[in-house]
Amino acid sequence: MITAPVSRFARSLAGVVCLLAAALPANARAAGPPSAPAVPRTVSAWLPYWDQENAYQDALRHADQLHTVSPFWYKAAAADRIEGHPGAGDARIIGGLHRAGIDVVPTVMDMDTMKPGALAAVLTTPALREAHTAALVRLARSHGYDGIDLDYETIASTATPDYHRVRSAYAAFVTGLCAKLHALRKQCVVTVSPQTDTTGRIWDYAAIGRAADRMRIMAYDLHWSGGPPGPLSATSWYDGILRRATALVPAGRIEMALPGYGWDWPADGSGPARHVTWKQAEALRREVGAPYALDPESGTPHFTYQDGDVPRTVWYQDARGTAVQLAAVRKYGVRNTSLWALGFEDPGLWKVLAQQ
Known part of the structure; x- marks a missing residue:
């Protein structure tokens, strides 16, 4: 079994502990009570490039809980080419996160960057797959990064004849x-x-x-912008996801990625939803005078309001809802969580995650 690389924080902490121990007299070191172990950092989070400074400051405020930040910076453009979004590779942000003891593992995504079927062709063609692997390794070695997060969501549809071949090819590629x-x-x-x-x-x-080292499960968008209104996540859904995942992957390698946002739909589902952060959803709820309501079945807050002649409904996630849903996560021994995304979330969420 592959051992995960030692984190920058762990290496730094170990060095400090050794220096302090060496500075003490031998009898003081021997006589003193054992030190309490450091509280492990159990949270990772994505940093959206379109709200970069706000998200970066959010990460610094919660550096004691974050082991990894994944700036959403890169996209696969071709087998041998990875392109950056605005702000990619910002040295100030990388350096600041490292000084805070946080590993920087940027995300490479595939959405809206390649023609349909192009990535599947890369994965199933040995020479192209080798070229793509080399491009990703080059990226990982740049800017002092601590690794790579692959977020490839449009590889193939389960309805295509090539589904099983692409599935095997992606596993070999990874x-x-x-x-x-x-x-x-x-x-x-x-x-x-x-x-x-x-x-x-x-x-x-x-x-x-x-x-x-870690498999991040995007445990959100049970109901999404293009579908009917409903909760983004649900306790029973989490239970089903983790029952399957922990049967195949050790719990210590799983990160349950949680939503810090919501969707605002036409109440009849007649059109696409608007994205709202927790802050936007809560501000809207207060503005329209809607009572706070936590759906007991899903563990998700929601409200309805009138936008002119159009009734609308908002489902989102906050700290109280997350606290309810995390019971299902703890049940399967999964302690590591991810957040989509920094700057979106209820500030009270961090206290809830600290208890995970």
Whole structure:
């Protein structure tokens, strides 16, 4: 089994402990009570490039809980080319996060960057897959990064004839990439969709769990912008996701990625939803005078209001809802969580996550 690279924070802390111990007289070191272990950092979070400064300051405020920040900075443009979003590779942000003891593991995504089927062709063609792996390794070695987070969500549909071939190819690609990153003492993180009886099957959880340091499950958008209104996540849904995931991947390698946002739909589902952060959702609720209501079945707050002649409904997530849903996460021994995304969330969420 591959051992995860030692974090920058752990290395720094170990060095400080050794220096302090050496400075004490031998009898003082021997006579004193054992030191209390440091509280482990159990949270990672994505940093959105479109709200970069706000998200960065949010990360610094919660550095004692964050082990990893993944700036949402890069996109796969071709087999041999990774392109950056605005602000990618910002040295000030990378340096500031490192000084705070946080590893920087940028995300590479594939949404809206390649023609349909292009990424599947890269994965299933050995020469193209090798070129893509090399491009990602080059990125990981740049800017002092601590690894790479792969967020490839449009690989193939379960309805295509190539589904099983692409699934196997992606597992082989992840296995090879993670091995090369580990040889450089870099982390390999893989972001996946929730796997249920009908969704998320493009990812071979068992193979990814063997290869990657952490597998991040995007446990949100149970109801999404293009569908009917409803909760973004639900306690029973989390239970089903983790029952399957922990049967295939050790709990210590799983991160449950939680929502810090919501959607604002036409109440009849007649159109797409508007994205709202927790702050925007709460401000709107207070503005329209809607009472706070936590759906007992899903563990998600929601409210309705009138926008001119159009009734609308908002489902979102806050600290109280997360506290309810985390019971299902604890049940399966998963302690590590991720947040989508920094700057979106209820500030009270951090206290809830500290108890996870």
